[in-house]
Amino acid sequence: MLPAAYSAVGIKKPRDVYLLSLGFFFVAFFTKWRIERVEEEQIIVAGLNEASQSFIRALQFRQLKFVVLTNSKQEAKQLRKHGITDVVFINSNDRNSWVPPVFRVREVFIFESSLALSCRFVQCCRSWTSEPIYVITQQWNPRAIYKGLGASHIVFTQTGEVSFLLNNK
DSSP states (O other): OOOHHHHHTTOOSHHHHHHHHHHHHHHHHHHHHHHHHHHOEEEEEESOSHHHHHHHHHHHHTTOOEEEEESOHHHHHHHHHTTOOOEEEOOTTOGGGOOOOSSEEEEEEEEOSOHHHHHHHHHHHHHHOSSOEEEEESOSTTHHHHHHHTOSEEEEOSSOOOGGGGTTO
16 A cells, blocks of 8 residues: 555556656766766777877777767777777767767867868867867868867877877876
């Protein structure tokens, strides 16, 4: 027999009380988890190439929180296979799918693999944050394009070694 207060809100069976309690638990748990995630600052790394993989190893060595941004399901699968669990998949052709992440963005590092894709990553990340966006490139030509799209810094490198950008972190 259930107390009268339960039947007043439409609960008729003890199972309903259990399900309601379980529902409240999940709401409380995921709300707390989301708030904790929002308070975290993470670095975004986009554009998978040798230079970005070296940079990711430097982030892991320094134990800095980061996510990898990709527009390729195959690339996301490959990253997870190599132990990188925080992967954000976006459809770079659909701006409506660029939902801001649940964490605060600390900085963005975009490694140029192609001009078009790197431009899309700059546009996407700029819509998410006002924090610095670094584009790492081996080409001199696209600097003005990246700046015009919202990149804060363009880093030209022939070797791809840019871990010095993490010195103050």
